[in-house]
Amino acid sequence: MNNKNKKISIHIAKRPPLPAKTVTLLYIFAIFLALCFGGIFILCLGVNPFKFFAKVFTGSLQSKLARVALMRIIMPLFITSIGVSVAFKMKFWNTGAEGQFIMGAVFACWAAFTFENLPQPIMLLLMAVSAIIGGGLFGMVTAFFKCKFGTNETLLTLMFNYIALYIVQLLRDGIWRDPAAGGFPKIAQLPENAWVYQLGGIDMTWVICIILYIIANIYFSKTKQGYEISVVGDSQNTARYAGMDVNKIVMRTMFISSAICALAGMFQVAGDGTSHTLTTGIASGIGFTAITVAWLGKLNPTGIMAVSVLFGILEKGCGVAKSTFNLSPAVADILQGIILFVILGFDFVITYKIVFDKKNANAEEKKGENA
Amino acid sequence: MNTIVNFMFAAIKAGTPLLFGTTGEIVTQKSGNMNLGVEGLMYMGAFGGFFIAYKTDNLFLAMISAALFGMLGALIYSFLVITLKANQNVTGLALTTFGTGFASFFGEMLIEGGSPKLSQKMTELLSEKPIPVLGEIPFIGKILFSHNILVYLAIVIALIVWAYMRFTRPGMKLKAVGENPAAADAMGINVDITKYVHTLIGGAICGMGGAYISLINGNGIWNNGCVNGQGWISVALVIFASWSSAKAIFGSLIFGAFTVFQVRANDFASEFAFLSFLSKIPNAIYVMLPFVITAGVLIVSSMRSGGSDQPASCGTNYYREER
Numbered sequence: 001m002n003n004k005n006k007k008i009s010i011h012i013a014k015r016p017p018l019p020a021k022t023v024t025l026l027y028i029f030a031i032f033l034a035l036c037f038g039g040i041f042i043l044c045l046g047v048n049p050f051k052f053f054a055k056v057f058t059g060s061l062q063s064k065l066a067r068v069a070l071m072r073i074i075m076p077l078f079i080t081s082i083g084v085s086v087a088f089k090m091k092f093w094n095t096g097a098e099g100q101f102i103m104g105a106v107f108a109c110w111a112a113f114t115f116e117n118l119p120q121p122i123m124l125l126l127m128a129v130s131a132i133i134g135g136g137l138f139g140m141v142t143a144f145f146k147c148k149f150g151t152n153e154t155l156l157t158l159m160f161n162y163i164a165l166y167i168v169q170l171l172r173d174g175i176w177r178d179p180a181a182g183g184f185p186k187i188a189q190l191p192e193n194a195w196v197y198q199l200g201g202i203d204m205t206w207v208i209c210i211i212l213y214i215i216a217n218i219y220f221s222k223t224k225q226g227y228e229i230s231v232v233g234d235s236q237n238t239a240r241y242a243g244m245d246v247n248k249i250v251m252r253t254m255f256i257s258s259a260i261c262a263l264a265g266m267f268q269v270a271g272d273g274t275s276h277t278l279t280t281g282i283a284s285g286i287g288f289t290a291i292t293v294a295w296l297g298k299l300n301p302t303g304i305m306a307v308s309v310l311f312g313i314l315e316k317g318c319g320v321a322k323s324t325f326n327l328s329p330a331v332a333d334i335l336q337g338i339i340l341f342v343i344l345g346f347d348f349v350i351t352y353k354i355v356f357d358k359k360n361a362n363a364e365e366k367k368g369e370n371a
Numbered sequence: 372m373n374t375i376v377n378f379m380f381a382a383i384k385a386g387t388p389l390l391f392g393t394t395g396e397i398v399t400q401k402s403g404n405m406n407l408g409v410e411g412l413m414y415m416g417a418f419g420g421f422f423i424a425y426k427t428d429n430l431f432l433a434m435i436s437a438a439l440f441g442m443l444g445a446l447i448y449s450f451l452v453i454t455l456k457a458n459q460n461v462t463g464l465a466l467t468t469f470g471t472g473f474a475s476f477f478g479e480m481l482i483e484g485g486s487p488k489l490s491q492k493m494t495e496l497l498s499e500k501p502i503p504v505l506g507e508i509p510f511i512g513k514i515l516f517s518h519n520i521l522v523y524l525a526i527v528i529a530l531i532v533w534a535y536m537r538f539t540r541p542g543m544k545l546k547a548v549g550e551n552p553a554a555a556d557a558m559g560i561n562v563d564i565t566k567y568v569h570t571l572i573g574g575a576i577c578g579m580g581g582a583y584i585s586l587i588n589g590n591g592i593w594n595n596g597c598v599n600g601q602g603w604i605s606v607a608l609v610i611f612a613s614w615s616s617a618k619a620i621f622g623s624l625i626f627g628a629f630t631v632f633q634v635r636a637n638d639f640a641s642e643f644a645f646l647s648f649l650s651k652i653p654n655a656i657y658v659m660l661p662f663v664i665t666a667g668v669l670i671v672s673s674m675r676s677g678g679s680d681q682p683a684s685c686g687t688n689y690y691r692e693e694r
Binding site: 002006012014095143149150151152154155156158159160162163166167168169170173174195225271288289291292295326327328331332334336337338340341345347348351352 | 395405407447451454455456457458460461462464465466468469470471473474475476479480483500594600603606607610653654655656658659662664665666669671673674681686690692
């Protein structure tokens with residue numbers, strides 16, 4: 001306390017919301033900064049970062065084959081991220097996207113195996129409906145416990161991921177075991193009438209992405225339900241005072257969130273990327289990556305689209321760049337991690353400001369001493 | 372009898388990395404930080420431990436290195452979550468992505484530089500050998516006192532953490548911070564420092580768990596995907612053990628038993644006629660059970676009137692001006 005007159009109080013205060021344009025510019029700067037950090041990392045490994053990033057970018061777009069592979073990374077990631085963002089807007093921490101994705105694929109396969117002779121359009125529709133209802137309910141169970149008993153949703157949905165994963169294994173080793181595989185445990189390929197249509201050299205999941213992008217934009221900003229979600233997210237008490245049925249909104253929103261994740265799973269198994277076969281690796285972490293994508297995209301469909309593309313390019317491009325620079329494709333994970341860390345850090349700059357005030361500090365301290 | 376002894380022995384061996392991870396995550400969560408990055412921390416520790424063990428042949432340095440790598444991950448997490456008040460879930464997941472990539476990236480470099488295999492001396496040091504006298508007790512000696520040295524380290528750490536929380540002042544302060552940071556702050560406890568210290572310690576313990584996986588489970592050979600979900604199981608085990616590292620010792624044994632049971636079910640079925648049904652249960656059920664039970668524990672504990680044992684502030688950041 002000797003250096004009282006030297007003491008400067010530093011405290012953090014919430015800043016009034018910055019204009020949307022500034023925020024966007026700040027985030028773009030943050031990604032640039034993150035790529036700089038990543039570049040320094042790459043430089044330390046003795047690789048020219050400019051050449052590396054150029055290769056990552058051109059490599060992921062260099063041929064039709066590469067572009068199709070890139071789209072296959074982006075599409076499920078985008079759909080799942082939109083699904084996650086619906087729950088996250090309500091501050092319901094759905095970490096169960098991975099499991100909901102898997103269950104979507106499972107229910108879609110169930111429909112395809114049960115009604116195997118339907119014509120393709122009806123079959124696909126039935127698979128989608130089955131994934132939406134099955135996967136949606138699978139996620140809604142967790143919301144039910146949250147509403148009823150206040151069970152921690154982050155941890156509960158996390159457990160459900162693994163339950164879903166082992167359900168696939170159970171089916172693979174049991175009733176869905178493919179007798180034609182000669183003792184090798186695998187699930188049979190979907191019948192051809194359950195394959196997603198081709199459009200423009202790739203399965204037409206991308207059309208679903210665009211439709212979902214439009215619907216999500218409208219849903220969040222133009223509908224009553226979208227408004228309810230944001231009110232519940234801001235404060236459950238406010239929502240209650242306003243006469244909203246919070247439990248109903250939470251369960252409904254979680255149903256929608258997990259139904260979208262499940263739909264992504266359905267398109268993954270019925271699309272080209274997985275040779276139309278359900279495996280235990282069907283989701284392989286997409287559900288977890290989607291959470292980070294949704295967050296980086298600020299739960300905004302346009303932002304999510306941008307981040308999905310960025311992550312897709314990194315993942316695909318680092319795979320291509322391996323042969324040129326002899327760097328493991330795992331560098332994509334490291335770069336994604338760095339981008340996340342930097343943007344999470346930037347959230348601070350956008351929400352808070354640091355206040356240095358000398359006078360107040362002394363006054364406060366005196367007040368404290370007197371009391 | 373041999374079947375049972377071997378099974379118990381294998382269960383303890385399989386449960387130990389989970390015990391490290393769980394103890395680390397308990398310390399972390401008690402400070403109010405729900406770090407979902409255990410998987411990433413374990414990967415970083417796995418690499419850090421293996422690399423030093425491979426280069427220096429010194430187990431002590433290897434474990435220190437594993438702890439430091441775990442701490443490094445926890446430091447990134449702490450800075451973002453405590454100082455910059457970033458979302459805990461997302462930061463944890465980012466740490467998992469980063470840690471997994473980190474280990475497999477540098478692991479790949481290790482593999483390319485010649486197949487990385489621990490020296491004879493190192494594997495000898497890490498081998499399972501009975502403790503003199505105690506190891507000779509029939510049955511118990513084999514089950515409890517014939518393990519590799521790191522198994523005992525895990526148990527000792529878990530017990531120290533348990534005693535620390537129960538009997539020491541800093542331990543009490545830690546709990547106060549986790550339950551109600553505003554009240555702890557008013558009592559004059561430095562909330563941020565408490566959170567930093569314990570999240571870092573927790574990260575260090577998780578990192579050692581990673582080293583256990585790369586040094587013991589890998590039979591002395593580096594494998595890029597070695598942790599393979601055990602970090603996530605550790606998070607589940609925290610709930611199962613209701614945030615007590617003493618209970619976690621038994622919890623890890625049970626979870627370990629489930630993981631080895633799929634391999635051993637046939638032994639049991641052939642040895643005991645009344646257990647013959649065991650071999651008919653699909654493997655997937657055994658591996659799924661820990662998660663089903665944990666989900667059940669989570670739900671049941673939230674139904675109790677007192678609420679769950681989870682530290683009340685866990686998952687939310689403390690922002691002084693908002694209290």
